[in-house]
Every structure is written in structure tokens, then in C-alpha cells.
Amino acid sequence: MYLLYLDDSGSADNPADRHVVLAGVALFERQPHWFSERLDALAQRVWPDNPAGLEFRGGDILSGRKHWRGVPRQVRHDAYAEALGILAGSGQVHLFGAAVHRAAVSPDDPMERAFEQICNRFDKFLARLHRRGNTQRGLIIADESTYETSLQGLARDFRTVGHRWGQLYNLADVPLFVNSRATRMVQYADMVAYATRRYFEKGDATYFDIVSHRFDAEGGVVHGLTHLRPAAEPCNCVCCRQKRS
Ligand SMILES: [Zn+2]
Numbered sequence: 143m144y145l146l147y148l149d150d151s152g153s154a155d156n157p158a159d160r161h162v163v164l165a166g167v168a169l170f171e172r173q174p175h176w177f178s179e180r181l182d183a184l185a186q187r188v189w190p191d192n193p194a195g196l197e198f199r200g201g202d203i204l205s206g207r208k209h210w211r212g213v214p215r216q217v218r219h220d221a222y223a224e225a226l227g228i229l230a231g232s233g234q235v236h237l238f239g240a241a242v243h244r245a246a247v248s249p250d251d252p253m254e255r256a257f258e259q260i261c262n263r264f265d266k267f268l269a270r271l272h273r274r275g276n277t278q279r280g281l282i283i284a285d286e287s288t289y290e291t292s293l294q295g296l297a298r299d300f301r302t303v304g305h306r307w308g309q310l311y312n313l314a315d316v317p318l319f320v321n322s323r324a325t326r327m328v329q330y331a332d333m334v335a336y337a338t339r340r341y342f343e344k345g346d347a348t349y350f351d352i353v354s355h356r357f358d359a360e361g362g363v364v365h366g367l368t369h370l371r372p373a374a375e376p377c378n379c380v381c382c383r384q385k386r387s
Contacts, residue, residue, distance in 0.1 A: 143171045143314065144271075146238060146264050148284040149322070149331040150253065150293075151200070151339035163339040164256040165239030166331035168264060168280070168358075173234050178326040180228045188213060188221050197322065198225055198329040200336025200349070225333055226352040236366065237334055237357045238263055241342040241379075243371040254296055259368045261310055266365065267358050268312035282317035285328045293317075342369065342379065354380065 148166035169177065185193035195209060202208045203222045210218055229235045240256035247255045261282070268280045284293065322328040337349035347354075358366025369381040 144168050144236075144264075144268060144278050144280045145171060145174065145327070146260075146280060146282045147174075147325070147327040147331040148238075148260065148282060148317075149328055149335045150256075150285070151332070151335040159339075159343060160245070161241045161243055161339065161342050162252040162256055163239065163241045163335050163342065164253065164260055165237065165335035165338045166260075166284075167229060167327065167334060168236040168238060168267070169234060169327075170278075173232075174325075174327045177228065177232075177330065181225060181326040181329065184221060184224060184228075188217065198222075198326070198333055199322070200333045203333075204336075222333065222349060223352060225330070226337065226349055229330060229334070229356055230353050235356050236267060237353060238267075238366045239334065239338045239357060239368070241338060241367075241369045243369075243375070246370045246372045253293055255370060257293060257296060259370070261313070263358065263365055263368070265310045265312050270360065272312070278312070279314040280312050281314045283325075283328065284317055284319050285322045285332065286319035287322065338367075 146166055146168040148164060151163045151165070181198060182193060185196040185198070189196045189209065192209075197209065198221075199208075200222065202210050203218050206213065206215065206218060213221075229237070238260050240259040242252040242256045242259075244252050264280055264282070268278055271278055320328060322332065333349075334353060337353065340346040340348070341350035354367075357364050364380060364384060367381055369377065369379050371377050371382070
């Protein structure tokens, strides 16, 4: 089975954000243990007194909030880069992400559209594995704080809503919601989502570039990342460049 851990960045209710971003990390079922241990080890170095209490969330790390308050700026920035580097260094990691410009999908719910994109692309990834003789089911695991109202509602009606998007053949069950404090894997998803948001929202590729090569791709074509934007708004991101060429 493949597990896709998801988190959002850029609240759908915050009008200052043009984009809603949903992104995360897909791994084979045996991998999360190893990746969690790597993040535990990093937490141990940053905060030896209480490593288990140190939650990795992109926004908190870079702005020194919550448990990251009092950690020197350089240490925080290095820790974020190192955590993303763990994902970047593994060929077992398949990233998925969707950046949805609100104006591009209005009056639709941008988070619903982002979720639709990710579900479809994860399903197609599993279909590709199946064609290669590696049949796997997929399960989506999302941060429970993620867009609490609409994404959870969507999950509740997943079978009917999912049907509207074209049948999802390879998912084992409806998405599950977990507390991000309880799993390091959702924390990885948050760090990917935050790096992706900075890329699309602020044009800052510093952290996105560390992991961008891990978005699901085949033969040089990126399938795992999508950008929905108004047609009139030019964009030179990796997705829009690819669409033009
Ligand atoms: Zn773009």
C-alpha cells in the first residue's frame, strides 16, 4: 500500500492569500518508520530537552513561532532545509501538490479543487505502478486541522464527490484525518506544502527547490504538481512552463 500524507498551506479563509495549496508525501507502507526516525533525530539535536514535543511546521520554523521561539534563526532555517533534504535524498519519495488560485476556480471551493487534483493524480500514479506489474492500493492521510470544515465534509461524501471527478480506482478507503502532533509524516507534508506555498505565493524557491525534483514525474513530465491560475495571469512556474512547451 502507498500512503499519501497531506497538509494545506494558506488558509482558504485568509483573503491575503491568492492561492490555496495542498501538498504532501506518498510512500510505500514500510517507509514512514524510517523517515519518522530521521525527523526525531533532527528534533533531538535542535531541542534535546523535549524532542518529541518539537513539531515541524514550515511556517512555525521559519518565523520562530511556538516551540521554535528562542531557536536561533540560522538553526531554524538549517533545520527546515535539512528536513526537506531527507525527502530530497530518497528515491522512495513521491510528492504531490496543487496550488489553486482562488480567482481561477471561483465560485468553486479552491480547496475542493486542490483535493480533486491531488486525488486524481495519486490515483493515476497507482495506476502507472499497476501497469508495471506492481499493484498497490492508496490511502490518503491528512492533518485533521486541514480545512476542517470542507475537506472533512468532502471526505465524508468521498464516494459520491470522488465519482464526480472521474472514478478513483486505486484508493483503499476514504481519507483519514490525524493529529499532526501524532505523526512526523504529516509534519513532512506540512513542510512540503509551506515550501510550495512560498514558491507560488511569494516567488521564493529557496525551500521548494530542495524537493521539487521529487514531485511525481515520468519521462521528464511532472504529473504530481499542478497550478490552476487565471488564464490572463502569466506564470513561469514549473507546471505552466511544461503546459506551454
Ligand atoms: Zn504556474
